Amino acid sequence: MREDRSPILELLGITKSFGGVEALRGVDFALSPGEIHGLVGENGAGKSTLMKIIAGVHSEFSGRFLIDGKETHFRSARDAHAAGIAMVHQELSVAPDLTVAENVFLGNQPTNRFGLVQWRRMAREAGEQLARFGIDVDPMSRLGDLPIGLQQLIEIARVLFSGARIVILDEPTSALSPPEVERLFATLRRLREEGTAIVFISHFIEDILLVSDTVTVFRNGRKVAETASAATSKGALIEAMIGRGGEALEHSYTDDLMLPRPSDSSVVLKVDQLSLARSLKDISFEARAGEVLGIYGFMGCGQQELSRILFGKLKPDGGTLAVDGTPKTFASTAAARRAGVALVPESRRDMLFHQEPVYKNISISILDRISSLLLKPAQERDIARRQVEQLQIRPPVVGLDLGMLSGGNQQKVALAKWLTYPPKLLVLCEPTRGMDVGAKNDVINIVRDLRAKGLAVIVLSTEPETVLSLADRILVLKRGALVREFKNEPVSKDRLLEAA
Amino acid sequence: MASSETALAAGQRPRGLAPFLRSQMRNIAPFLTLIFLSAFFAFASPSFATLDNLGNILTQVSVTGIIAVGLTFVILCAEIDLSIAGIANVTGIAVAYFTLQESYVNIANIPLPGAAAILLAIALCALLGLVNALGLTVIGIPSFIMTLAMMQIAAGISALLVRGQIAYKVPSLITTLGSGSIGGIPWIVIVAAIMLLGGHLVLTYTRFGRYVYMVGGNREAAEYSGLNVKLILGAVMVISAVCSGIGGMLGVAHFGSAQQNEFDTYLLDSIAAVVVGGTSLFGGRGGIGNTIVGLFVLGVLNNGLDHVNIDSFLKILIRGLILLAALIINVYAQRLREKAAE
Numbered sequence: 001m002r003e004d005r006s007p008i009l010e011l012l013g014i015t016k017s018f019g020g021v022e023a024l025r026g027v028d029f030a031l032s033p034g035e036i037h038g039l040v041g042e043n044g045a046g047k048s049t050l051m052k053i054i055a056g057v058h059s060e061f062s063g064r065f066l067i068d069g070k071e072t073h074f075r076s077a078r079d080a081h082a083a084g085i086a087m088v089h090q091e092l093s094v095a096p097d098l099t100v101a102e103n104v105f106l107g108n109q110p111t112n113r114f115g116l117v118q119w120r121r122m123a124r125e126a127g128e129q130l131a132r133f134g135i136d137v138d139p140m141s142r143l144g145d146l147p148i149g150l151q152q153l154i155e156i157a158r159v160l161f162s163g164a165r166i167v168i169l170d171e172p173t174s175a176l177s178p179p180e181v182e183r184l185f186a187t188l189r190r191l192r193e194e195g196t197a198i199v200f201i202s203h204f205i206e207d208i209l210l211v212s213d214t215v216t217v218f219r220n221g222r223k224v225a226e227t228a229s230a231a232t233s234k235g236a237l238i239e240a241m242i243g244r245g246g247e248a249l250e251h252s253y254t255d256d257l258m259l260p261r262p263s264d265s266s267v268v269l270k271v272d273q274l275s276l277a278r279s280l281k282d283i284s285f286e287a288r289a290g291e292v293l294g295i296y297g298f299m300g301c302g303q304q305e306l307s308r309i310l311f312g313k314l315k316p317d318g319g320t321l322a323v324d325g326t327p328k329t330f331a332s333t334a335a336a337r338r339a340g341v342a343l344v345p346e347s348r349r350d351m352l353f354h355q356e357p358v359y360k361n362i363s364i365s366i367l368d369r370i371s372s373l374l375l376k377p378a379q380e381r382d383i384a385r386r387q388v389e390q391l392q393i394r395p396p397v398v399g400l401d402l403g404m405l406s407g408g409n410q411q412k413v414a415l416a417k418w419l420t421y422p423p424k425l426l427v428l429c430e431p432t433r434g435m436d437v438g439a440k441n442d443v444i445n446i447v448r449d450l451r452a453k454g455l456a457v458i459v460l461s462t463e464p465e466t467v468l469s470l471a472d473r474i475l476v477l478k479r480g481a482l483v484r485e486f487k488n489e490p491v492s493k494d495r496l497l498e499a500a
Numbered sequence: 501m502a503s504s505e506t507a508l509a510a511g512q513r514p515r516g517l518a519p520f521l522r523s524q525m526r527n528i529a530p531f532l533t534l535i536f537l538s539a540f541f542a543f544a545s546p547s548f549a550t551l552d553n554l555g556n557i558l559t560q561v562s563v564t565g566i567i568a569v570g571l572t573f574v575i576l577c578a579e580i581d582l583s584i585a586g587i588a589n590v591t592g593i594a595v596a597y598f599t600l601q602e603s604y605v606n607i608a609n610i611p612l613p614g615a616a617a618i619l620l621a622i623a624l625c626a627l628l629g630l631v632n633a634l635g636l637t638v639i640g641i642p643s644f645i646m647t648l649a650m651m652q653i654a655a656g657i658s659a660l661l662v663r664g665q666i667a668y669k670v671p672s673l674i675t676t677l678g679s680g681s682i683g684g685i686p687w688i689v690i691v692a693a694i695m696l697l698g699g700h701l702v703l704t705y706t707r708f709g710r711y712v713y714m715v716g717g718n719r720e721a722a723e724y725s726g727l728n729v730k731l732i733l734g735a736v737m738v739i740s741a742v743c744s745g746i747g748g749m750l751g752v753a754h755f756g757s758a759q760q761n762e763f764d765t766y767l768l769d770s771i772a773a774v775v776v777g778g779t780s781l782f783g784g785r786g787g788i789g790n791t792i793v794g795l796f797v798l799g800v801l802n803n804g805l806d807h808v809n810i811d812s813f814l815k816i817l818i819r820g821l822i823l824l825a826a827l828i829i830n831v832y833a834q835r836l837r838e839k840a841a842e
Binding site for chain 1: 706709711717720721722729731784
C-alpha cells in the first residue's frame with residue numbers, strides 16, 4: 001500500500017477554463033510511486049481535463065506543476081512523454097491500417113544500424129509483450145481487423161509497457177469483457193509493485209474500489225474528497241460525486257428483473273433474414289411502436305453491422321427490411337432518414353462536428369424541415385436552446401464550439417440531433433457508454449419519454465446494465481445470430497451473460 | 501431573456517485578443533499579405549497605385565475569379581478539381597466551334613445561332629462535371645485522380661475540335677461580356693463580381709451551403725446525420741465545371757481567340773487563389789471572402805512584378821515561393837484552430 005514516499009507528481013491550485021467556462025478550480029493533486037490512484041466524478045467534473053494537463057495535452061492553465069519536486073511546464077504531449085508520463089485516452093487512438101506489432105511499437109520501432117526496421121524482431125517482441133498481458137494475437141495481423149475490445153487492450157498494453165513512470169488510464173475498461181478487465185487489473189498491480197504511479201479514471205466504481213489505493217472525487221471542477229479506497233464505499237463515493245443520495249440511481253441488476261408483456265402496438269420495423277458476409281446470419285425480428293427493444297451481445301457479435309444496415313450505411317448481402325409495412329432498401333443514410341430511421345453510433349467522433357457550434361450540430365439533421373432554400377439561423381438557435389435545456393447540456397451556450405463540451409455532454413448533443421422531429425425508429429448504440437451515473441439516468445429518462453411518445457427504440461449494447469435498464473424486450477446476438485429472446489419473463493445480468 | 505443569453509454567450513467566448521487572433525489566423529494572414537504586397541509595390545513603383553492600374557488588376561483576375569468560385573466549393577468539401585483549366589479551355593473552344601467563323605479559319609465547325617452555341621457549351625461543361633461527379637461518388641475514384649483524367653479528356657476534346665487551328669468568333673453576347681465594358685467598367689469584372697457574390701450567398705445563406713461546410717468539416721458525421729453526402733459532392737463537382745466553363749467562354753472572348761492550351765496557367769492560379777486566401781485544404785473552413793482576398797494577392801503580385809524592374813524569369817520563382825508560404829500558413833492555421841478548439 002501507500003507508504004510515506006515523496007510524491008513523484010504534485011499539482012497545486014490548478015485552474016483551467018475553456019472559453020470562459022471553468023473546468024477546474026483550484027485543484028490540488030499528488031501522486032506517489034507505486035500507487036494506483038482512482039478518479040471518479042460525473043461527466044464534465046474535470047477528471048479528464050486534469051489528466052490532459054498532466055499529459056501535456058493542455059498547456060495553458062494556472063497553478064503550480066511539480067515533478068520530483070521540481071517546477072515544470074509541459075508545452076506538449078511530447079514533453080510529458082519525455083518526462084515519463086503516458087496516457088490512454090478515452091477515445092481509441094490506434095492506427096487501424098497498421099499491424100499489431102507496428103501499433104505496439106508506434107514511434108519507436110526497433111531498427112538496425114542502417115536505420116531499417118527490424119520486422120522480425122519487432123513482431124517477436126510485440127508478441128512477447130502482449131503475451132505478458134495475456135493477449136494472443138498474430139503480431140503481423142492488421143489491427144483494424146480485430147474486435148474493438150482487443151484493439152483497446154493492445155493500446156493499453158502499448159502504454160503500460162512503454163516504460164513510463166506515470167501512466168494515466170481514462171475509462172480503460174468500458175469496451176472490455178470481464179476476463180479482460182481482470183487481466184488489466186493484474187497487470188496494473190504488477191506495475192505498481194515495480195513502482196509505477198497509475199491514475200485510473202472510471203465510471204465503474206466497483207472497479208475503482210477493487211484496484212486503486214486512493215480515490216479522489218471531483219464535482220463541478222473541484223476536488224471534493226480524497227480517501228483511501230479501503231475506507232470508503234460505493235454509496236459514499238456516489239454521494240460525494242453527485243452531492244445527493246445516490247442509492248436509487250445505481251442498480252446492480254444482479255437480481256431478476258421482470259420484463260413487461262410484449263406490446264401489441266403496430267410494427268414499425270420488420271427485419272427478415274438479414275445476412276452480411278461473416279458478420280450476420282439470418283437475422284429476423286420486429287420492433288414495435290412504444291417499445292424499447294434491447295439487443296445484447298459481446299463485442300464483435302455483429303451489433304455494429306446490424307445498426308449500420310438499419311441506417312443505410314451498410315448494404316446487407318441478403319434479407320429484407322420493412323418500415324411501417326413498406327419494404328425498403330436504403331441506398332444511403334439520407335434514404336434511411338427520410339424513411340424515419342435515426343441512428344446514434346457508439347463513437348461521438350463519427351457523429352459530431354467538433355469545430356462547429358453546438359446549434360449547427362443539433363440542426364444538421366433537420367435543416368430540410370425548417371428551411372427549404374435559405375437557412376433560418378434564429379430558428380436553428382431556438383430549437384437548439386430548447387434541446388439544450390431539455391437535455392440539460394452544459395454549458396448551456398448554443399454558440400460554443402462542440403469540441404469545448406465534455407464527452408457526456410457531446411453524447412447528449414448527438415441524441416439531441418434527432419429529437420426535434422422524432423423519427424419512427426431510433427437506433428442507439430451504446431447510449432450510456434463512458435457516462436457517469438447522473439448522465440446515464442438522464443439518458444434513460446429521455447429514452448423512456450420517447451417510448452411514451454410512441455417511438456420504436458432499439459438499444460444495442462455490450463453492457464448488460466445498459467440493456468437491462470432500458471429494454472422492454474431483449475434479444476441476444478451471438479456471433480452474428482439471434483440466439484435468445486427475453487420477453488414477459490424474469491431476466492438478470494447472469495441470465496443475459498449466460499445466453500450470450 | 502434573449503439579451504442575457506447573448507451577454508452570456510459573449511462572456512463564454514474565448515477571452516482576450518490573442519486566442520481570438522489565433523483562431524482567425526486563416527483570415528488575417530492573407531489580408532496582411534495583401535496589404536504588405538500593395539504597400540511594397542506602391543512604394544517601389546509610382547505607376548502601381550493608380551486607379552487605372554486597379555482596373556487592370558481587376559480585369560486580370562476576372563477569369564481566375566470566375567473559375568475560383570466553383571473551386572472554392574470543391575476545396576471546402578476537402579476535394580480537389582484539377583480539370584478546371586481543361587474544362588475552361590474546351591468550353592471556350594466549343595462555343596467558338598458552334599459559331600460561324602471567318603472564311604480563313606480552317607475548322608470544320610457547325611455554326612449555330614448564338615443562344616444555341618452558348619447553351620451547348622454550358623451543357624458540355626456540365627456534362628464533363630457530371631462525369632467527374634459520377635467517377636468520384638459512384639465509382640469512388642479519388643477526386644485528385646478523377647479530375648486528372650478529366651483534364652486530359654478535356655484537352656483531348658479541345659484538340660479534336662480545333663485540330664491545331666485557331667478560332668476567333670464567339671456569339672456576340674459572349675463577346676460583349678468578355679471584352680466589352682459599360683460605363684468604363686469591363687463586363688468581365690462585373691460578371692466575376694456577380695458570380696463571386698452569388699457563390700458567397702449560396703455558401704452562407706442556403707441549406708446547400710451549410711451542407712458543403714458540414715461535409716467538408718466531417719464527412720463521416722455528415723453521413724451519420726443522414727445527409728446525402730454523395731449528392732453534395734457530386735453537386736460541387738458540377739458547379740466547379742460550370743464555373744470553369746463560363747470562365748472559359750468569357751476568357752476566349754477576352755483574349756480574342758480560342759485555341760489549344762490557352763488556359764493552362766489558370767489551373768495553378770485558381771487553386772492558388774483559393775488556398776492563398778485561406779480556405780482550408782482539409783475542408784470545412786474558409787469561403788468566397790477568402791478566395792477574393794487570395795485573388796487580389798495573386799493579382800497584385802502578378803501585376804506589381806510587371807511594374808518593378810525585375811527579371812521576368814525570376815517572377816515565376818517568386819510566385820512559387822509566395823504559394824509555398826501560403827500553404828504553410830494554411831496548414832499552420834488549421835493546427836492553431838484545432839488547438840484553440842480543444
